[in-house]
Amino acid sequence: MDQTNPATTLSHQHVTFPDGLQLDCGFHLAPVDVAYRAYGTLSPARDNAILVCHALTGDQYVADPHPLTGKPGWWGRMVGPGLPIDTDRFFVICVNVLGGCMGTTGPRSLRVREDGTEEPWGTDFPAITIRDMVRAQHLLVEHMGIRRLLAVVGGSMGGMQVLEWCATYPDQVFAAMPIATSPFHSAQNIAFNEVSRQAIFADPQWHGGRYWECNEIPARGLAVARMMAHITYLSEAALTRKFGRRVRATPGRGAVGAPGALFGEMFEVESYLRHQGSTFVRRFDANSYLTITRAMDYFDLGAEHDGDMSRPFRGTPTRFCIISFSSDWLFPTSQARLLARALNQVAANVSFVEIDSDKGHDAFLLDEPDFDRTIRGFLCGAAEHAGIG
Amino acid sequence: MRLDQRLIAGMIRPRTRVLDVGSGDGALLDYLFRNSGCDARGIEIDMREVTRSVAHGLPVMHGDADHDLVHYPDNAFDYVVLQRTLQAVERPREVLRQMLRIGRYAIVSFPNFGHWRLRMQLLLRGRMPMTSVWSTPWYDTPNIHPCTILDFLTLCRDEGYVVQQWMAVDEDGERAPWRRSIRLANLFGEQALFLLRRKDAPR
Numbered sequence: 001m002d003q004t005n006p007a008t009t010l011s012h013q014h015v016t017f018p019d020g021l022q023l024d025c026g027f028h029l030a031p032v033d034v035a036y037r038a039y040g041t042l043s044p045a046r047d048n049a050i051l052v053c054h055a056l057t058g059d060q061y062v063a064d065p066h067p068l069t070g071k072p073g074w075w076g077r078m079v080g081p082g083l084p085i086d087t088d089r090f091f092v093i094c095v096n097v098l099g100g101c102m103g104t105t106g107p108r109s110l111r112v113r114e115d116g117t118e119e120p121w122g123t124d125f126p127a128i129t130i131r132d133m134v135r136a137q138h139l140l141v142e143h144m145g146i147r148r149l150l151a152v153v154g155g156s157m158g159g160m161q162v163l164e165w166c167a168t169y170p171d172q173v174f175a176a177m178p179i180a181t182s183p184f185h186s187a188q189n190i191a192f193n194e195v196s197r198q199a200i201f202a203d204p205q206w207h208g209g210r211y212w213e214c215n216e217i218p219a220r221g222l223a224v225a226r227m228m229a230h231i232t233y234l235s236e237a238a239l240t241r242k243f244g245r246r247v248r249a250t251p252g253r254g255a256v257g258a259p260g261a262l263f264g265e266m267f268e269v270e271s272y273l274r275h276q277g278s279t280f281v282r283r284f285d286a287n288s289y290l291t292i293t294r295a296m297d298y299f300d301l302g303a304e305h306d307g308d309m310s311r312p313f314r315g316t317p318t319r320f321c322i323i324s325f326s327s328d329w330l331f332p333t334s335q336a337r338l339l340a341r342a343l344n345q346v347a348a349n350v351s352f353v354e355i356d357s358d359k360g361h362d363a364f365l366l367d368e369p370d371f372d373r374t375i376r377g378f379l380c381g382a383a384e385h386a387g388i389g
Numbered sequence: 390m391r392l393d394q395r396l397i398a399g400m401i402r403p404r405t406r407v408l409d410v411g412s413g414d415g416a417l418l419d420y421l422f423r424n425s426g427c428d429a430r431g432i433e434i435d436m437r438e439v440t441r442s443v444a445h446g447l448p449v450m451h452g453d454a455d456h457d458l459v460h461y462p463d464n465a466f467d468y469v470v471l472q473r474t475l476q477a478v479e480r481p482r483e484v485l486r487q488m489l490r491i492g493r494y495a496i497v498s499f500p501n502f503g504h505w506r507l508r509m510q511l512l513l514r515g516r517m518p519m520t521s522v523w524s525t526p527w528y529d530t531p532n533i534h535p536c537t538i539l540d541f542l543t544l545c546r547d548e549g550y551v552v553q554q555w556m557a558v559d560e561d562g563e564r565a566p567w568r569r570s571i572r573l574a575n576l577f578g579e580q581a582l583f584l585l586r587r588k589d590a591p592r
Contacts, residue, residue, distance in 0.1 A: 321443060322450075340450055344457070347465035349428070351443045352450035354436060373444040381446020 010067055012060070012096070012103030013037060017139050021098075027126040034140045035096040035103025036060050039079060040087035042144070048388055049146045050085060050379070051137065052094045053154030053161035056292055057226075057284055059102040062094040063087070068283045074365065084376035089383070090150065097161075098136040099128045099291040105136075107287035122287055123209030130157070130299045134164045141172075148172050151382055153375070155179035155364035156331065157292070160299045163339075166320075167301060167312035175319045175382035177375065180328055180364045182335035183309045183342060184300035189330060192232055193293040196225035200286050209287055222286045223277030230276045235327040235360030243269040301342075309338070310345035319385065321351040321378040323371065325363040351378060390416040392562030393582060397470060397496055400554060400584045401425060405467035408432065408492065410454045411474040415442035418449070432457055455479045458487035466492040473580070475499040476532040482544065485585075489550060493590040498558070498582045503537030503575040522560055522579050538575040545585060554584040 012035040020030025037060040042049060052062050052075065059066070063073040063080050079085045079092055096104035107125040110118040141149065152173050154162045159181025166176050182189075200206055203221025207214055231239075246268040305311035320343055324336035333354045340352040355371045357363040364371065383389075390398075394417045401407060403425040409417055412431025415438070421427040431449035433439045442449040450457075454471060455478050469492035471484070476499050478484045488495040500522045510518035517527045525531070536544075538557070545552055557565040557578025567574035574581070 319448065340452075341457075341460040344450075344460040345462060347462055349430060349448050350450050351439075351448045352452070353440050353443050354451060355440070356436065370440050370444075374440055377444030377446050381448075384446060 010103075012067075014103050015140055015143055017143075021132065021135050021139070023126055023132050024129040025127045029105065029126060032098070032105045032136060032139070033103060033109065034098075034105075034136050035100075036140055037062060037064065037094050039063055039092040040090055042091040042146070043388075046144075046146050047148065047150060047386065048089065048383075049091045049093060049141070049144075049149050050151045050153060051141065051149050051165075052079060052085065052092060053137070053152065053158035053165075054094060054097065055154070055156035055158050056229075056296065057280065057289075058158070059100065060094045060096040061102075063092070066283070069279065077367065078372070078375065084372045085153065085379065086376075090379070093141070093144075095137045095140055097133045097157075097292065099125065099133070099288060099295060101285035101288040106285070107291050108285045120212055120287075122212070123290070125287065125291055127298075128291060128295050130160045130164045130295055131168055133295065134161055134168055137161070137165075138169060138172075148174055150386055150388065151175040151177065151379060153177040153179070154181075156181055156361065157296050159331075160185075160296065163301060164299075166316060166318050170313075170316050170318060173318045174386050175321070175378070177321045177323065177378065178336075178339065179323045180325055180331045180336075180361055181339075182331050183339045184302065185296050185298075186335065190297045192229065192330075193297055196229055196293060197290055199224040199228065200290060206286065209290075211286070217281060218286045219278075219281040222281045222284065222289060223274075225289060226280040226284075227273040227277045230273060232330045233360060233362040235329065235358055237327060237358040238360050238362075239269060241358070243267070243272060309342040313343055313348055314346050316343075316346060316348050319349045319351075319382055321353070321374070323352075323364075323374060324354045325357045325359070325361070325368075325371075326354055327358045328361045328363065330361040390420055392564075393498060393558045393580065394420070394472070394562070396556065396558065396562070396564060396582060397472065397498070398425070400496055401427065401468050403427065406465070407468045407470065408461075408466045409470045409472070410458065410488070411472055412442065412447075412449055413438055413472075415445060415447040415449060417470070417472075418442070418447045419445070422447075453478075454484045454487075458484065458491060461487075461491040463490055464493065468492055468494045468496055470496045472498050473500065476502075476535045478534065481534050481536075482548070485544070485548065485550070489585065489587050493586060494553070495550075495585045496583070497541075497585065498580055499536065499541070500532075501538050501557070501575065501578050501581050502535040503539060504579055505576050508576075538571060538578060538581045541581065541583065542571065545583075549588055550585040551588060551590075552583060553586050556582050558582050 014035035018031045020032045062075045081088045096102040099106045107121045152162045152165045159178035162178040200221035203218035205216040206218035247265045302309040324333040343350045407429040409431045418429045421429040432452045434453045439451045469488040507518040557567045557574035558580040560579045
């Protein structure tokens with residue numbers, strides 16, 4: 001293993017569950033480590049806990065600096081004292097998903113082979129589902145002695161986890177905020193994921209998924225995967241506003257100086273995507289990317305119910321607040337509306353807001369005052385209805 | 390809260406399930422939750438109002454009477470409320486049917502096109518009437534299905550709805566004095582407010 005890679009040696013706050021988990025694929029995964037971060041104070045009645053679920057490439061460092069990049073938490077503008085998800089009032093938990101690479105058991109975790117030696121799971125890591133991720137979070141929540149979460153909140157793949165929580169543990173979720181998400185992963189989104197995966201497979205340094213043996217990482221493939229995916233998180237309007245057709249000169253690249261060199265100049269948007277790709281590979285594991293994107297692809301709330309997305313929510317006691325963004329074309333409002341209508345079919349308590357934004361799918365991570373107000377208001381309302389002062 | 394919303398709130402029994410279609414700023418929802426202990430939810434077409442309501446902790450979803458009622462199950466609510474909107478929906482008869490499918494009672498208010506001022510303007514000037522209630526010109530108005538109180542009563546009879554309570558209301562929402570004669574109410578009432586129930590719903 002590459003001991004020089006800080007990502008593999010970092011230690012994260014976690015709980016080990018020796019009995020592990022029975023996965024949807026039939027495999028029994030044990031032991032299971034569940035890495036998490038927690039903020040605020042759990043009330044004596046343990047009734048003020050909010051679980052924040054992260055997206056595909058997120059992690060548990062929702063509101064404190066990332067240990068690898070040093071960057072602020074990915075939702076530091078939303079979670080904290082006095083912020084919409086107020087840690088002065090609520091106990092906020094964020095868990096690294098099963099299959100991830102920030103401390104929770106995943107493809108980079110070590111397993112014991114039959115001969116007693118240890119090696120990473122790699123691509124032998126079992127196929128997991130969004131529900132498996134939720135089961136792992138549930139282990140931790142029970143371990144903390146929390147019988148009911150005041151709210152489960154998450155965007156994108158985090159929103160899928162929110163929905164799966166409500167379907168799997170309905171009595172343990174008082175309020176739910178699925179944000180910029182969908183009740184199933186669409187063909188278009190599976191297609192994008194497949195391109196990302198093919199980019200990783202095509203990198204010779206992927207070595208069939210056993211790249212640790214060569215002390216390498218498939219950095220090119222993973223970076224291209226990230227670049228492609230990143231485009232889907234934005235919108236045409238956002239790209240135009242940020243970069244337009246601006247060009248930057250790039251000395252030392254290609255046939256510089258030669259007049260009319262094909263790649264003598266670089267568009268700002270190209271430079272931005274390359275930066276996104278290169279920073280990503282330093283913090284994320286390629287096999288985790290493969291495992292988690294596959295879990296998203298399998299997500300379909302109606303799959304076990306003849307396509308009826310409302311049936312998992314029959315009799316649900318949960319208060320829902322569905323939020324979409326007008327310029328999100330990865331998880332468009334039309335899919336959020338399908339979810340809202342499925343919940344209407346079982347007369348669930350549903351709020352549904354589309355936030356007007358030109359920032360695309362990523363808007364849920366960015367500065368959108370209406371979005372902040374909606375989250376704050378819905379959580380305050382939920383706390384009031386739950387009888388929490 | 391508008392005065393006619395107080396009249397509506399007065400028709401709703403405490404601790405019941407209420408759907409307010411066209412919930413606006415959410416004032417009625419808030420009142421019903423705080424004062425009557427109702428499970429009150431809203432549907433609103435204006436996204437700014439939806440955002441404002443949810444930001445106040447009220448359960449409101451973006452949608453409209455024509456397209457979203459159809460997704461609710463039968464008898465999901467005790468009351469379904471439609472305030473000052475019936476004349477603006479695409480299919481008023483279908484909306485009423487949906488309201489009384491998903492709710493046991495329907496509370497409907499609408500501006501009365503039979504008011505004497507409208508009748509007089511049309512008679513004397515030969516032009517589409519313009520009053521404080523009907524204040525947009527014909528080419529701009531969202532009110533595509535105006536009706537009179539008598540028209541509405543006829544529709545209720547044809548559809549088999551029981552009129553449990555009715556009242557004429559003036560523009561400010563104050564209850565008007567025309568309580569006995571529906572014909573006088575149709576002449577002098579600016580707005581009408583009806584509590585309907587299905588024949589099979591208990592009184």
